Amino acid sequence: MGTSPDVDESLTLEQLEDRRWGNPPADATRLIKTVYELRHKPIGVMDTEDLRVLLLQQESVDVLIPLALTHLEQNPLAEGDFYPGDLLTAVLKIPQSYWQRRPDQHRRASAVITAVEGLGNLDDHDAPHDTIWQQINTFRG
Numbered sequence: 248m249g250t251s252p253d254v255d256e257s258l259t260l261e262q263l264e265d266r267r268w269g270n271p272p273a274d275a276t277r278l279i280k281t282v283y284e285l286r287h288k289p290i291g292v293m294d295t296e297d298l299r300v301l302l303l304q305q306e307s308v309d310v311l312i313p314l315a316l317t318h319l320e321q322n323p324l325a326e327g328d329f330y331p332g333d334l335l336t337a338v339l340k341i342p343q344s345y346w347q348r349r350p351d352q353h354r355r356a357s358a359v360i361t362a363v364e365g366l367g368n369l370d371d372h373d374a375p376h377d378t379i380w381q382q383i384n385t386f387r388g
Contacts (some may be wrong), residue, residue: 256291260307282306290314295334298328302337308345315357323362324374331374335359339382
């Protein structure tokens with residue numbers, strides 16, 4: 248569903264990256280426990296919130312950005328647990344160095360931004376326009 252054609256979406260992040268984390272530390276926060284759990288979930292069944300959480304932690308970016316962009320191409324204001332557009336803001340927080348190395352994905356993200364611009368007033372979509380526009384402006388440099 249949107250990752251590279253050679254990526255098997257039935258696999259987990261641990262399998263794809265061949266990096267086993269084991270169990271979270273006993274004193275781990277709920278967020279850290281969630282990240283550990285999500286690394287065991289097949290990427291093809293991750294939902295918007297799963298992607299948002301992992302990308303905000305800048306976890307497995309190479310694998311997850313193409314998947315997140317596919318979600319955003321279908322719905323530019325895809326919503327996790329917080330607000331319409333929260334996945335987009337998570338994607339746009341990925342460092343510029345990532346986008347510079349991947350111009351094809353940068354083009355895809357720019358097309359999503361163009362789609363958001365075409366939506367008109369984001370208040371009509373219950374999206375926090377200040378937060379989204381701030382991330383769009385930062386992304387554009």
